[in-house]
Amino acid sequence: MLSADEVRALLTTFRPGPMPAPSTVAAWRQALAGCAFGACHAALTAFGPTKARYATPAEIVAAIHTAQAAKDARAAEVIPFPRDRVRPSRPTPPVDYARAGARGIERVYAAMGWQRNPERAHAQRVPCPFCRAPSGTACRPLTRNRAGHTERRDASSLTHPSRLDRARAEHPDRGERL
Numbered sequence: 001m002l003s004a005d006e007v008r009a010l011l012t013t014f015r016p017g018p019m020p021a022p023s024t025v026a027a028w029r030q031a032l033a034g035c036a037f038g039a040c041h042a043a044l045t046a047f048g049p050t051k052a053r054y055a056t057p058a059e060i061v062a063a064i065h066t067a068q069a070a071k072d073a074r075a076a077e078v079i080p081f082p083r084d085r086v087r088p089s090r091p092t093p094p095v096d097y098a099r100a101g102a103r104g105i106e107r108v109y110a111a112m113g114w115q116r117n118p119e120r121a122h123a124q125r126v127p128c129p130f131c132r133a134p135s136g137t138a139c140r141p142l143t144r145n146r147a148g149h150t151e152r153r154d155a156s157s158l159t160h161p162s163r164l165d166r167a168r169a170e171h172p173d174r175g176e177r178l
């Protein structure tokens with residue numbers, strides 16, 4: 001609760017005139033119970049001189065509550081950590097496993113001295129436009145894609161024909177490495 005001196009200070013600061021009567025000071029102390037001096041002073045300052053001069057304790061209390069609510073709302077919006085510290089962890093894309101698998105298969109073929117299907121290796125330089133297999137990975141055994149297109153993998157290269165066409169168009173040099 002504000003002291004009588006604090007109430008007098010508020011009244012004389014914002015209401016020029018004679019010293020307030022003790023009954024007025026007592027009434028204001030009662031009405032502003034629970035409000036801090038600084039908050040009352042800030043509310044009266046925000047009113048501006050004319051409104052502050054005639055403001056009732058109820059208006060001051062209301063203004064303090066409004067200011068507090070706005071402050072709470074701002075605090076609720078504050079992000080607890082700097083944005084660069086809450087960078088979401090990126091899930092490992094499945095393509096990495098697929099590529100690793102493809103590299104493993106490549107090594108097995110090399111170790112065994114087997115010839116890879118050169119058409120297939122060439123096609124894998126580009127992603128498959130049909131089954132969306134990323135470059136470096138084999139075509140999926142898909143015959144109908146989400147767009148409703150139907151395509152069968154080429155029997156010898158196990159690759160969708162549209163991918164073979166795309167690889168030929170984009171890499172006419174026909175490299176045989178992945």
Ligand SMILES: [Zn+2]
Nearest residue numbers: 128131139160
């Ligand atoms: Zn494909």
